[in-house]
Amino acid sequence: MHIDRKAQWVVRQSGLPTIVRRCPDCSSTRHHPSGKIRVNANGKLLDVWLLLSCDGCARTSKAPVHERVHVSALKPARREAYEANSPAMVCELAMSASLATKNGYRLDWAGTWALETDTPNPALDGPGPLTVRVAFELPALVRLERLLMLGLGLSRPGIRRLVAAGRVQLPVPVDGKVHQDFEFTVAGAAPAGLGRLVEAPRPVAQQVRQDMLALAAER
Template sequence: MPGTLCITWTITSSASPMPILTCARCDTRRAFASSGRFRLNANGKRLDAWLIYRCTVCDQTWNRTIFERRARNTVDPALLDALQRNDPGFATKTALDVTGIKRWESGGDHIGLSVAKAVASTCKADVALLEITMRMPSPVPSIRCDKVLALGLGVSRSAVDKLARGGRLAFEPGATTALARPLRDGQRVWLTLDGLVNAALLLAAASGQSDIPVSAASAPLD
């Protein structure tokens, strides 16, 4: 008999401020998020260094200046090493520093989120139903449920909406309007996989594992 797999998602935010810039590709103002990677350019004995940001919609890049035209022998060796290694700690420290810059905000709907996934209970049978419990160790204000589901399942928000309209999603509390509401700690969502053509992909994305068997009892749905 197909069974239920219980998964816990722990949602955290990087809380790194984002510059709001006119994106050349989108042709409108967008939030740009730090990529965590640096660009280092040598011009003779002088160095330029930037932290690379990406548009949260289209991935267009913007380079934030760390220093320009700096003589190589004046650059701290530890700083140079961090830039060359794309040191995560230094990237985070740089992204959090908004000194002297006015075009920054928390990012609104584009705030940097991460979802850590853990299987809370094993399922000996093929999985037909997912039970996802959302946990937020620290409050993440105004983050909609559909955004977190889209991120955790690796699909678009319109795909999440389609699952809900097709009766594939259930919520606690039970109204489908939960999708548009801010996520709350302890929110539970049930996703019916049985019969979905992309069930295996959704299961792998939701659980963070690729070797859990999925039920194929019903005919695939478009």
């Protein structure tokens, strides 16, 4: 009997990404939001900046959010959040990939998240498939391989074997990155007699192929 199993993983937020850009005053490239948003009004035009603090020397710098935007172009709630230095708004701006691109800085997501699973180290050798839904609490760029290692409790070679055996279909290549909700399924282990696919890694097949090629070349 095949039993379909389901698991839910959540990428929980544990911090804000580091904003990576050059500091004019010291050798550090790491910045975090100071917690303040500056709004300057010039008639009906607004300038809005996210204020950043250098991790090395605490120098404050500004990252433009809006430049000479007409006041009517901003939703009142948004403008109020800017003016009140709303922590949620600071958080949103600090995590914004589009703001990072616009301002030419990089976001470093290391140490900003932790994986929470409802089934730690799930058994993968059963006959039924395991479907995993992954939800993101923050748009952190996460290496898929690392996520699978944490969630499935496997080593890097273990993950590579699973992928090489075709037992798992992934939304991006295993060495790629993910940042939003997705679902994947790990197929059940092959029936006895065929051997367990997870223990028949591709390198063996490759080795055989290489040996055959070497033999062919000798002839």
